[in-house]
Amino acid sequence: MVSLSGLRILRQPFGETLLGFLCSATKQIVQIKQMIALLAGRHGAPLNNGAGADETSWGLETAKGSAVPTFHRLPTWAELARVPETELRACLLGFRARYISQTAQYLAAHPGWLDETETLPYLEAKERLCSLPGVGEKVADCVLLFGAGRLEAFPVDVWILKTLVRRYGLDGWSTPQLAQFGRVHFGPLAGLAQQFLFAWERQEARK
DNA sequence: CTCCAGGTCTGGT
DNA sequence: ACCAGACATGGA
Numbered sequence: 001m002v003s004l005s006g007l008r009i010l011r012q013p014f015g016e017t018l019l020g021f022l023c024s025a026t027k028q029i030v031q032i033k034q035m036i037a038l039l040a041g042r043h044g045a046p047l048n049n050g051a052g053a054d055e056t057s058w059g060l061e062t063a064k065g066s067a068v069p070t071f072h073r074l075p076t077w078a079e080l081a082r083v084p085e086t087e088l089r090a091c092l093l094g095f096r097a098r099y100i101s102q103t104a105q106y107l108a109a110h111p112g113w114l115d116e117t118e119t120l121p122y123l124e125a126k127e128r129l130c131s132l133p134g135v136g137e138k139v140a141d142c143v144l145l146f147g148a149g150r151l152e153a154f155p156v157d158v159w160i161l162k163t164l165v166r167r168y169g170l171d172g173w174s175t176p177q178l179a180q181f182g183r184v185h186f187g188p189l190a191g192l193a194q195q196f197l198f199a200w201e202r203q204e205a206r207k
Numbered sequence: 208c209t210c211c212a213g214g215t216c217t218g219g220t
Numbered sequence: 221a222c223c224a225g226a227c228a229t230g231g232a
Contacts, residue, residue, distance in 0.1 A: 024213055025214040027214095092228090094227075095228050098227095142213075157214080175214095
């Protein structure tokens with residue numbers, strides 16, 4: 001028996017969360033971190049003059065020979081809109097580069113769209129997010145859960161799928177059906193329950 | 208060298 | 221509506 005004590009749901013910036021999960025499709029978590037680090041290092045504005053401690057790997061593009069790394073924040077969507085898709089592809093994004101590029105173009109053409117989406121009720125916000133290229137039900141739920149504090153969102157990824165099939169006997173259910181089940185079964189804090197299921201299943205898988 | 212990875216989109220029944 | 225394949229690419 002494990003406790004999973006200390007498990008938390010972060011409230012991350014909406015736009016950054018969207019970017020992060022646009023990178024996530026069929027990629028391992030370690031690789032997603034790498035993609036995000038490359039995007040920040042190559043296309044994000046520097047955060048300091050190299051005066052910080054060198055305890056993270058966010059500033060990958062450290063000047064050669066320099067003793068102190070420079071940290072970069074993630075690029076904004078406005079900045080991403082000016083980056084050629086080929087340069088995005090060079091950040092290990094693969095086919096996701098097109099999704100990010102097209103999303104950036106759309107957001108650039110619709111000022112305020114993202115901020116408005118963040119304030120909408122769950123279902124409306126989700127519907128709008130799903131209209132973006134590369135954003136399906138799962139990514140939309142992750143963006144709303146981690147980037148907008150919508151704890152009723154219940155993202156169904158491959159791990160949750162396994163869990164619901166193996167431990168809840170929901171074999172044969174479609175992904176949308178499983179998402180609906182999660183929201184109904186776990187209620188207003190379904191997203192929190194999802195995090196425990198996810199963490200549990202991944203912990204069990206490690207051996 | 209195959210297989211798979213915090214999915215989504217597209218074109219077939 | 222439901223079901224495969226494709227999609228890029230680095231780890232396992």
